[in-house]
Amino acid sequence: MRFISVKNITKRYGNVFALENINFEVKEGEIFGIVGPNGAGKSTLIKILTMAIKPDEGEVLIYGSDFKNRKKVAKKLGIVFQETTLDVILTVRENLFFHAILFGFSSSISKNLIKNLASFFNFENYLNMKISELSGGTRRKVEIARALLHSPKVLVMDEPTLGLDIESRNQLWSYIKELNKKNGMTIILTSHYLEEISLCDRVLVLDSGKMRFLGSSKEFIKNFYGKV
Numbered sequence: 326m327r328f329i330s331v332k333n334i335t336k337r338y339g340n341v342f343a344l345e346n347i348n349f350e351v352k353e354g355e356i357f358g359i360v361g362p363n364g365a366g367k368s369t370l371i372k373i374l375t376m377a378i379k380p381d382e383g384e385v386l387i388y389g390s391d392f393k394n395r396k397k398v399a400k401k402l403g404i405v406f407q408e409t410t411l412d413v414i415l416t417v418r419e420n421l422f423f424h425a426i427l428f429g430f431s432s433s434i435s436k437n438l439i440k441n442l443a444s445f446f447n448f449e450n451y452l453n454m455k456i457s458e459l460s461g462g463t464r465r466k467v468e469i470a471r472a473l474l475h476s477p478k479v480l481v482m483d484e485p486t487l488g489l490d491i492e493s494r495n496q497l498w499s500y501i502k503e504l505n506k507k508n509g510m511t512i513i514l515t516s517h518y519l520e521e522i523s524l525c526d527r528v529l530v531l532d533s534g535k536m537r538f539l540g541s542s543k544e545f546i547k548n549f550y551g552k553v
């Protein structure tokens with residue numbers, strides 16, 4: 326059974342082709358980057374990949390499930406969309422707790438999950454603070470922690486490092502690497518920072534909804550920068 330495959334995806338908004346004929350597969354255990362400038366179609370692709378919206382043409386298969394079986398897919402994916410969906414007037418703990426309860430965990434299991442994730446991401450000291458009081462980097466960590474509450478096999482993130490300073494970006498990448506290397510989690514993420522290509526195993530480069538490159542990050546760097 327194929328792991329994640331995206332076949333001939335096309336998505337139009339009016340006359341604009343947000344995505345045109347996109348084809349790729351993601352392998353289990355890799356860090357797969359979707360890179361491109363603003364308006365390239367990254368967020369549209371993430372929404373289609375996570376089955377939040379339907380493409381005009383083509384299909385996505387995740388562990389053999391298609392759009393009709395997207396409820397099954399939801400259990401396998403942890404998703405962080407580009408726009409924050411944390412409740413900014415609630416505390417970190419409350420945000421995580423409500424989400425865990427929604428996933429059907431008991432109160433004591435939820436508390437335990439929150440404790441472990443807060444320790445992994447090093448935000449134990451912020452658990453009682455409101456989201457609105459956090460720095461951008463800490464917010465992003467909480468958002469990722471929330472996506473991991475149900476122990477998904479695949480973590481999908483739309484521009485997780487957008488707007489963060491260099492130090493917070495590096496820190497976030499060290500967590501991403503750790504989740505991937507130590508826990509064997511498959512990571513799919515988008516970025517418009519070209520330098521983040523080198524941190525991925527493979528990349529899809531998008532521009533104006535079209536595939537410009539698909540291959541290993543080493544190949545990309547060799548072809549476009551003449552060095553590895």
Ligand SMILES: Nc1ncnc2c1ncn2[C@@H]1O[C@H](COP(=O)(O)OP(=O)(O)O)[C@@H](O)[C@H]1O
Nearest residue numbers: 338341343361362363364365366367368369370
């Ligand atoms: N809901 C929408 N309605 C109309 N146009 C949209 C919508 N979402 C995206 N687009 C258009 O599709 C193109 C790709 O957008 P998007 O996927 O958000 O790109 P990126 O995430 O790479 O910045 C852009 O031209 C954008 O304006």
Ligand SMILES: [Mg+2]
Nearest residue numbers: 367368407484
């Ligand atoms: Mg986007």
